[in-house]
Amino acid sequence: MKSRLRAWFDGDLSGMEEFVQVTETPDATHEDFKQTELAFEESLPQNPRSRMIERLGRKSYHILYRVVAVTSCIVFIGVMLYVIGHLSRFGTDNPRADEVSRRYIESGLEETGATNIVAGMILDYRAFDTLGESHVLFTALVCVAMLLQLDRKNTRRDLEDYYTTTLDVYFRTSQDRILQTIGFFVVPFIMMFGIYVLVNGHLSPGGGFSGGAILGAGMIILSCSLGFKTADRLLTARRLNLVTFIALAFYSISKCYVFYTGANGLENHIPKGIPGAILSGGLILPLNVAVGLVVACTMYGFFSLFRRGKLGSD
Amino acid sequence: MEWLRFxxxxxxxGIAVLFYITxxxxxxxxxxxxxxxxxxxxxxxxxxxxxxLACMIGxxxxxxxxxxxLVLAFMWCTSPVSTHFLGQIEYYMDRQLNRYVEREDHHESS
Incomplete structure (x- = not known):
């Protein structure tokens, strides 16, 4: 029984006909639905009075449905238009609402040194928020690892091969010449673009999260096309832990310094540089890199844990 | 020259829109x-x-x-590969595909 169950788990349906029905019927068409409806109508009680009540009930249900849908749509549109009517006109001053954003736009470049105002906002004015976000990512990775990681107590010998080899053999990704060739040529460009978005985060659109997502996607494509052995040469479990730890610790410590000096009115010794240069913006460039590394490690860690049950080779 | 480019x-x-409609x-x-x-x-x-091509000329x-x-080269490399993989996964997973194509059966071996 156990071996049969394992065979079924591996996708084998032979000898399982009494448990699993392999359907050979084509998809249902519109005529089939019509036939079903007619059959349903004929199966109704033949008493003309009850049939009439049945038809009336269905008709009133349809009418009620339409009335409720249209009414809720009109109410929603009316509420939205009412709110829009109370907003201030486009271009006029609204001192209650946009005090903070005007401060960001007017003196963001001067205070943070970043040409990209969004980067200055999320990594300087609201750096505490971003710190929490990167720690949330790290916590999610830890939780997924707790649930899915195959360790000494969480391993079933009979399923170990399934995670490591059978999936690859089943979908033939490790033998596909097209995917391997394209991955071999495309992955370096994806990595390079990810690093560009990371490092240019304070000058142009982009930054830690988007660049890290591109880097993580590059790692996933690398491990899909060229196999996990190749990806393990770049990012083992130990290195992944180390990179995540160093990035988060650097973020926390440097922001501790900035918050401490800022709250106590002390002088900040981190140079801002010339706006527009690659080495400018104070702490924004290294913080972007730290956030991006955390995001990339989290994405690749998720993929690796879901696919084979471990973060990397030991 | 300007009107010719336009x-x-x-x-x-327009040709691209036709292909997209297809x-x-x-x-x-x-x-x-x-x-x-x-x-x-x-x-x-x-x-x-x-x-x-239209963007280039424009x-x-x-x-x-x-x-x-570069964008064109990248997209021509990657999207046909994903299309190829959709087809391939269908080829390996669909048991009714025998009605349409001839293939050796991969399922019993694994």
């Missing part, structure tokens, strides 16, 4: 998955080529043209 841009954008119609109206994958592939390659700057050529 006419060429509009012409190639792709969308095929993706939604065909019933068999390989047909739908094929029509999606038309949108990924031919329509994209004409869009990029911009006229050499750096923009080179960047667009």
């Amino acid at each position: 006419i060429l841009t509009a012409l190639f954008l 792709a969308v119609l095929g993706t939604f109206r065909f019933r068999f998955i390989m047909d739908r994958v094929h029509s999606g592939g038309i949108g990924d390659t031919a329509a994209l080529f004409f869009v990029v 911009s006229g700057e050499i750096m923009t043209i080179l960047k667009l050529a």
Whole structure:
């Protein structure tokens, strides 16, 4: 029984006909639905009075449905238009609402040194928020690892091969010449673009999260096309832990310094540089890199844990 | 010269829209998955080529043209591979595919 169950788990349906029905019927068409409806109508009680009540009930249900849908749509549109009517006109001053954003736009470049105002906002004015976000990512990775990681107590010998080899053999990704060739040529460009978005985060659109997502996607494509052995040469479990730890610790410590000096009115010794240069913006460039590394490690860690049950080779 | 460039841009954008209409119609109206994958592939390659060509002619700057050529090369590398994989997964997973194509059976070996 156990071996049969394992065979079924591996996708084998032979000898399982009494448990699993392999359907050979084509998809249902519109005529089939019509036939079903007619059959349903004929199966109704033949008493003309009850049939009439049945038809009336269905008709009133349809009418009620339409009335409720249209009414809720009109109410929603009316509420939205009412709110829009109370907003201030486009271009006029609204001192209650946009005090903070005007401060960001007017003196963001001067205070943070970043040409990209969004980067200055999320990594300087609201750096505490971003710190929490990167720690949330790290916590999610830890939780997924707790649930899915195959360790000494969480391993079933009979399923170990399934995670490591059978999936690859089943979908033939490790033998596909097209995917391997394209991955071999495309992955370096994806990595390079990810690093560009990371490092240019304070000058142009982009930054830690988007660049890290591109880097993580590059790692996933690398491990899909060229196999996990190749990806393990770049990012083992130990290195992944180390990179995540160093990035988060650097973020926390440097922001501790900035918050401490800022709250106590002390002088900040981190140079801002010339706006527009690659080495400018104070702490924004290294913080972007730290956030991006955390995001990339989290994405690749998720993929690796879901696919084979471990973060990397030991 | 300016009106010629405009006419060429509009012409190639129109051709691209035609290819996209083909792709969308095929993706939604065909019933068999390989047909739908094929029509999606038309949108990924031919329509994209004409869009990029129209953008190249419309911009006229050499750096923009080179960047667009890079975009085209990247998309032509990657989207057919994903189309190929959709088809391949269907090939390995669909048990009813024997009605349409001849294949050796991979399922019993694994």
